[in-house]
Amino acid sequence: MKIPGYALLDSGNGQRLEQFGDKTLVRPSTLCLWKPRQAKALWDKAQASYNHDKGWKFNGPRFEEWTFGSSSFQLRLRTQDNGQVGFFPEHATYMPQVEQLVKSYTKTLGRAPRVLNLFAYTGMASVVCLKAGAHVTHVDLAKKALDWASANFELNAIPASSLRLIREDAADFVHREIRRDKKYDLIISDPPSFSRIAANKTWQLDDVIVPMLEATTKLLESNMSALFFTCHHAELSGPIAANLLLDLTSGMKAEIANTPLAIPEADSPRSLPAGSLVTCRIG
Numbered sequence: 001m002k003i004p005g006y007a008l009l010d011s012g013n014g015q016r017l018e019q020f021g022d023k024t025l026v027r028p029s030t031l032c033l034w035k036p037r038q039a040k041a042l043w044d045k046a047q048a049s050y051n052h053d054k055g056w057k058f059n060g061p062r063f064e065e066w067t068f069g070s071s072s073f074q075l076r077l078r079t080q081d082n083g084q085v086g087f088f089p090e091h092a093t094y095m096p097q098v099e100q101l102v103k104s105y106t107k108t109l110g111r112a113p114r115v116l117n118l119f120a121y122t123g124m125a126s127v128v129c130l131k132a133g134a135h136v137t138h139v140d141l142a143k144k145a146l147d148w149a150s151a152n153f154e155l156n157a158i159p160a161s162s163l164r165l166i167r168e169d170a171a172d173f174v175h176r177e178i179r180r181d182k183k184y185d186l187i188i189s190d191p192p193s194f195s196r197i198a199a200n201k202t203w204q205l206d207d208v209i210v211p212m213l214e215a216t217t218k219l220l221e222s223n224m225s226a227l228f229f230t231c232h233h234a235e236l237s238g239p240i241a242a243n244l245l246l247d248l249t250s251g252m253k254a255e256i257a258n259t260p261l262a263i264p265e266a267d268s269p270r271s272l273p274a275g276s277l278v279t280c281r282i283g
């Protein structure tokens with residue numbers, strides 16, 4: 001499955017060589033235990049490389065921001081101090097499914113589908129849904145992530161009227177939405193393994209996954225809706241979330257599927273494992 005605008009050009013020796021639009025970067029990856037397949041000359045051409053101790057090193061002019069994307073979304077990317085750039089390619093692999101679902105719900109429902117994007121980060125999934133015709137509630141705890149997502153909404157000319165931006169703990173937000181009797185047609189949720197909400201308030205996914213999934217499924221429209229839930233935890237993997245969802249939807253017409261997420265390498269039989277996607281389709 002190709003990711004428009006992005007390619008994992010090569011990987012190996014603990015590193016990945018990736019192309020994001022017109023920028024090629026080398027970043028560390030502990031999973032890449034194998035050998036690179038491409039010539040060293042290709043790696044040497046990368047415009048920047050990241051090292052955990054030394055940060056970013058530029059091969060030519062220094063850059064901090066650039067734009068990348070496809071017809072479904074445009075994103076401003078940044079060379080951040082932690083080596084991340086504001087885009088996780090594994091999440092782009094299921095965006096065509098999300099886009100398709102929003103379009104088909106719009107047709108069937110005769111209105112804009114209501115989408116809830118939890119742990120929404122720089123807003124790729126929100127942009128895809130908004131551009132496909134949805135109303136989106138975009139939730140993230142970090143002001144920096146919300147500001148970055150807002151810049152991406154502007155870049156994609158998204159009207160403010162179809163968007164609700166919420167800065168809150170997603171676990172608290174879903175419980176509050178239940179009390180307000182809110183329902184969504186599509187929920188996208190990508191929880192981290194650990195979250196620090198305040199100096200004295202943290203949660204581990206192990207401790208909150210059951211109430212979080214329980215609350216999230218209560219927000220789904222009972223006639224027709226879908227949940228896209230991703231897992232990056234070593235033990236709380238896709239099959240566990242899928243088993244929980246089977247319990248939570250028992251007695252309902254629901255289809256649950258667990259699919260491994262992976263980043264395909266260009267011109268290579270290899271792919272880089274990147275967690276799991278658990279989908280729950282109701283109706």
Ligand SMILES: C[S@@+](CC[C@H](N)C(=O)[O-])C[C@H]1O[C@@H](n2cnc3c(N)ncnc32)[C@H](O)[C@@H]1O
Nearest residue numbers: 088091119121140141142145168169170190195
């Ligand atoms: C790995 S990113 C999600 C990436 C996203 N799926 C994408 O493809 O762009 C995790 C996000 O969760 C947010 N986050 C962490 N703890 C949170 C919490 N308790 N409630 C809401 N957001 C939280 C972080 O600020 C970060 O933006």
